[in-house]
Amino acid sequence: MKMNILKAFIGLSVLSSAYAFSANTISLNFAQGAIPGADHIRGGNIQLMHDIDSIGVAGAFTWIEKTKSDNYGKIKYASASLGPTFKLSDAITSYGQAGIACGSKFKGSQTEQTYGPSLSAGINVRANSYLSFNAGYEAGWIEHKQINILYTGFGFSF
Secondary structure, three states: OOOHHHHHHHHHHHHHHHOOOOOOEEEEEEEEEEEOOOEEEEEEEEEEEEEEEEEEEEOOOOEEEEOOOOOOOOOEEEEEEEEEEEOOOOOEEEEEEEEEEEEEEEOOOOOOOEEEEEEEEEEEOOOOEEEEEEEEEEEEOOOOEEEEEEEEEEEOOH
């Protein structure tokens, strides 16, 4: 019983001190993309931002996929990116990222994954000391095709 009370006290102490050390934000986002010949490809985006004064760093991972009924099978796209953040005010942070994208089944004859560059930009708006909203755009280039992705979601600062 005493151990449970101690665990609860430590947990509440950590959560209550999150405001004083809220330099990190993790965002979970819904992503929807379009590839020539395949619209409304859905997936997710997870992003971690670390504020260092007015400039910081952000990293993200994006995943979208769609099963097609023709000979393409399952179309998949994933990317990992990293870049700077710029604090515009206490509540608004903008970011830009560059990374690598990986895709499969963009052509019916394709059997292996192919790679290309990806770029993204967006904005993070803090609603209060714990909750934030995130929206962004990502473009990736694989097999001479451009993949366009919009994502939006919410984040938690800690």
